[in-house]
Amino acid sequence: MDKNLLQVLACPHCKEKLFYSEDINKLECKLDSLQFPIEDNVPNLTCKENFE
Numbered sequence: 001m002d003k004n005l006l007q008v009l010a011c012p013h014c015k016e017k018l019f020y021s022e023d024i025n026k027l028e029c030k031l032d033s034l035q036f037p038i039e040d041n042v043p044n045l046t047c048k049e050n051f052e
């Protein structure tokens with residue numbers, strides 16, 4: 001996971017910063033308790049089930 005990329009990423013829901021969780025290889029928004037998978041080093045911020 002590119003640290004520079006992480007700096008510019010924001011939660012699509014609350015626009016706060018995301019945190020990278022190395023254990024599960026996912027980005028997390030602590031405010032919303034959302035998790036975003038990283039696929040081929042590209043974070044998938046459109047994870048649909050998060051918004052249903």
Ligand SMILES: [Zn+2]
Nearest residue numbers: 011014029032
């Ligand atoms: Zn959020």
